[in-house]
Amino acid sequence: MADARVELGEQGWRHFSGLHRLLLNLAGRVPDDWLNHVRAMLAAGDLAKIPDHVSGATAELGVPLTTGQVALLRETVATFFGGREPMRIDGVRIAEEIPATAHRFSPVPADVLATDGARIPPRLDLSGRPGDDLWDLPPALAPLDDLATRLTDLEDSAPLSVLRGREDVLSIARAWRFPPGAGVRVVLIEVAAGAAAWDITRTVQQALHRHGDPGAQVEVFWTGEDLPPYHRTALAGAALLQRA
Structure with missing residues (x-):
């Protein structure tokens, strides 16, 4: 999907760019191979699948997200699967600041x-x-x-x-x-x-x-x-x- 603004309009751009930023914020805090996989999903246009991957993995690993990132996951799921929540979203820890990297x-x-x-x-x-x-x-x-x-x-x-x-x-x-x-x-x-x-x-x-x-x-x-x-x-x- 070359450009979400063309394919899905401004709403698509908001979802694509928001999820891309979210994945940037997970760099160094989640396994590299998992991050590469989810980024490939985003480039392939699999917006509907990414929120479950992110919420499930961050809940499992104990990696916190911000309230804005959780809201983005919920909005993306609502856009494609109205009426349900992202997987394990209630188990995701909330933190408004991204910690300094240990790398x-x-x-x-x-x-x-x-x-x-x-x-x-x-x-x-x-x-x-x-x-x-x-x-x-x-x-x-x-x-x-x-x-x-x-x-x-x-x-x-x-x-x-x-x-x-x-x-x-x-x-x-x-x-x-x-x-x-x-x-x-x-x-x-x-x-x-x-x-x-x-x-x-x-x-x-x-x-x-x-x-x-x-x-x-x-x-x-x-x-x-x-x-x-x-x-x-x-x-x-x-x-x-x-x-x-």
């Missing part, structure tokens, strides 16, 4: 941290490189030239390739999330207001799967919006791969 983020993978962690700044800006090759570092990172082929990898090129030429994509960053020990790739994509963020999420997730990293997390957010603590922390510890 750590790095702009480089674990093997580089192990050998050269003292040389790596908290955030890397690779967007000023002279060419398209990620291994061709910008002049400001010349002291790291000996690490050029280890700062990024072929999987980092996947989002750049599939999103090439899209005017609604404003920046692409990638961080490594710890724990676990080997790290999880987190791709952070800033898009223009009105972009179908759920479709971009699916496009990049599928590209990373084809490139051999099906467990990577893809976080797509609209420019100018307040971000959850998880994403603010991830961006502060990321490598900026591309900027419009």
Whole structure:
């Protein structure tokens, strides 16, 4: 479903964007594979099924939602299944603030941290490189030239390739999330207001799967919006791969 405003009108956009934001707020607080699955459902247009998945999982895991998020789940179910409540919705804990993330983020993978962690700044800006090759570092990172082929990898090129030429994509960053020990790739994509963020999420997730990293997390957010603590922390510890 390319754009809910076209397919379902403004009500559809409200449901799609609201559920997308809700899933952003669950990043780092629920299992990665579950989150990838539900995001794929959203991109496929399965709005009717998502509230039960979210309410059931958050009740089971003890992950709190806000009153506004619970209201969105109820409204979405009412729109498609009038007369019933989302699964286990009364068992969902309520909290109006999203807790700070316990994860750590790095702009480089674990093997580089192990050998050269003292040389790596908290955030890397690779967007000023002279060419398209990620291994061709910008002049400001010349002291790291000996690490050029280890700062990024072929999987980092996947989002750049599939999103090439899209005017609604404003920046692409990638961080490594710890724990676990080997790290999880987190791709952070800033898009223009009105972009179908759920479709971009699916496009990049599928590209990373084809490139051999099906467990990577893809976080797509609209420019100018307040971000959850998880994403603010991830961006502060990321490598900026591309900027419009």
